[in-house]
Amino acid sequence: MCGIVAYVGDRQCAPLLVDGLRKLEYRGYDSAGLALHTGSGVEIVRAVGKLANLDLALKKHPLSGTTGIGHTRWATHGRPNEANAHPHVAGGVAVVHNGIIENHVELRKQLQQKGFKLSSDTDTEIVAHLIDEATRAGKGTLSDAVRAALAQVRGAYAVAVVSQSAPDEIVVAKNESPIVIGLAKGETWAASDIPAILEHTRDVLFLVEGEMATLTKSGAVITTLE
Ligand code: GLU
Numbered sequence: 001m002c003g004i005v006a007y008v009g010d011r012q013c014a015p016l017l018v019d020g021l022r023k024l025e026y027r028g029y030d031s032a033g034l035a036l037h038t039g040s041g042v043e044i045v046r047a048v049g050k051l052a053n054l055d056l057a058l059k060k061h062p063l064s065g066t067t068g069i070g071h072t073r074w075a076t077h078g079r080p081n082e083a084n085a086h087p088h089v090a091g092g093v094a095v096v097h098n099g100i101i102e103n104h105v106e107l108r109k110q111l112q113q114k115g116f117k118l119s120s121d122t123d124t125e126i127v128a129h130l131i132d133e134a135t136r137a138g139k140g141t142l143s144d145a146v147r148a149a150l151a152q153v154r155g156a157y158a159v160a161v162v163s164q165s166a167p168d169e170i171v172v173a174k175n176e177s178p179i180v181i182g183l184a185k186g187e188t189w190a191a192s193d194i195p196a197i198l199e200h201t202r203d204v205l206f207l208v209e210g211e212m213a214t215l216t217k218s219g220a221v222i223t224t225l226e
Contacts, residue, residue: 002029003072004096004179005196006160006170009187009217014063017070020189020196022051027193029072030080034058035087035094036065037167042094046085067168069160071096077104078121088125090116091132092164093145097124098192099156099177107152127159135165142166143214143223146173150212150225158192173212173225180206181213181220188215 003024007013017034032054033046045061047053051072071086077100078084087094101107104123107130111118116129130149131142139148142163150159156176163169172179172190182189182197182204189197190213194204205220207213213220 002027002074002098002192003196004098004158004160004190004192005070006068006172006190006215007187008067008168008170008215009184010066011187012064013066013068014058017068018051018054018058020191021070021072023195023198024072024191024193025051027072027074029074031075031082031085032070032072033085033087033096034063034068034070035089035096035162036063036068037162037164038063038065039167041164042089042092042162044087044089044094046082046087048080048082048085067162067170069094069096069162069170076100077123084120084122086124088120088122088128090125090128091136093128093132093135094162095124095128095131096160097127098158101126101153101157102155103153123155127153127157131161131163135163141214142169142171143212146171146212147225160190168216170215171212172207172215174207175209175225178206180204181215183219187217188220190215
């Protein structure tokens with residue numbers, strides 16, 4: 001289980017997210033990546049190895065945007081390569097995940113039978129497809145789509161989601177894996193551990209089991225996964 005950082009506000013967030021991930025380096029990781037809403041859609045940059053490699057990848061493909069998520073991965077399902085690095089994308093949805101989706105084999109089969117094309121060996125990519133499917137089915141807000149997707153999932157997770165359909169929002173959710181939310185003036189943060197966001201705010205709250213939250217620059221709306 002490794003690191004998650006998320007940001008929504010008015011600042012360009014790619015460097016902020018990488019800095020936050022750096023504060024979680026002590027947890028160990030094999031690859032890293034970011035997904036940002038660029039204004040027109042969701043774009044990702046990922047790299048195997050140290051965050052310095054992600055820095056280089058971001059120099060080649062700079063990401064511009066003020067809503068984004070970042071991840072350092074400790075592989076549990078699928079080799080540590082770029083295709084398996086997070087964020088995972090399906091349609092306009094990008095997801096980062098800490099933990100393990102236990103029923104990933106059966107969910108993968110169901111998605112493949114419906115014609116979805118999977119591009120990694122991870123358990124996490126399944127969550128991205130389930131959220132994309134719920135979004136396409138018109139299941140309300142991004143938060144509603146995440147709730148509908150996670151209702152099908154068994155396992156331990158902390159997730160952060162950014163979607164083309166919601167330019168100024170991040171949705172986070174947790175079950176048996178921590179998410180802390182940080183509130184600051186005109187910006188809202190989330191992370192898998194406090195050190196990632198401590199530099200920006202001391203106004204923090206931990207989600208409890210089965211909670212999720214929609215983050216905007218003005219704060220967090222906390223709901224349940226039920
Ligand atoms: N199970 C996921 C994977 O293998 C997440 C690993 C993590 O917590 O970093 O990609």
